Amino acid sequence: xxxxxxxxxxxxxxxxxxxxxxxxxxxxxxxxxxxxxxxxxxxxxxxxxxxxxxxxxxxxxxxxxxxxxxxxxxxxxxxxxxxxxxxxxxxxxxxxxxxxxxxxxxxxxxxxxxxxxxxxxxxxxxxxxxxxxxxxxxxxxxxxxxxxxxxxxxxxxxxxxxxxxxxxxxxxxxxxxxxxxxxxxxxxxxxxxxxxxxxxxxxxxxxxxxx
Numbered sequence: 001x002x003x004x005x006x007x008x009x010x011x012x013x014x015x016x017x018x019x020x021x022x023x024x025x026x027x028x029x030x031x032x033x034x035x036x037x038x039x040x041x042x043x044x045x046x047x048x049x050x051x052x053x054x055x056x057x058x059x060x061x062x063x064x065x066x067x068x069x070x071x072x073x074x075x076x077x078x079x080x081x082x083x084x085x086x087x088x089x090x091x092x093x094x095x096x097x098x099x100x101x102x103x104x105x106x107x108x109x110x111x112x113x114x115x116x117x118x119x120x121x122x123x124x125x126x127x128x129x130x131x132x133x134x135x136x137x138x139x140x141x142x143x144x145x146x147x148x149x150x151x152x153x154x155x156x157x158x159x160x161x162x163x164x165x166x167x168x169x170x171x172x173x174x175x176x177x178x179x180x181x182x183x184x185x186x187x188x189x190x191x192x193x194x195x196x197x198x199x200x201x202x203x204x205x206x207x208x209x210x211x
Contacts, residue, residue, distance in 0.1 A: 061200065088151045095172075119164070122156040
């Protein structure tokens, strides 16, 4: 962790506040509308495949990185094919580096995160998830929480055309009100230019999602 004065923290906050991925495809939703994804690519969903008795292919997984509201990429869209089943697994990842030009070496950490997923107008929020290997104090909002959660949107499927899975509205336990280089505070909305990240897997008909 870098050591710097309170004046430096306040100055950086002011400056940053002024700155303004198969059967699925993904894009980021920027301030100016829909734009191409930021380099995140689908990857194999690793882990135990026990229970996959039909040997189905694993649901595609991608790294989703978004900012808070008012930032450059406050939401991320994953397009899925028509399906009767649609489940979304969200696994918390550590804070990635900022994407603000000139500040790409900066990371504002968190140990807990929560994120919202919207499908066909239905929104579900994960519980507060724990970032694996992040140090957690006894007062942490996610001290005994899991690192991932599966949200079931099957009841929201209409069977008519492709569907968009929108990931947005991240929250974290960063202590930005007095020192944004620390975490362990109560949950709050991610600051507009700070970054949150998660592994997101989308299960549709004919694919398998590891628990």
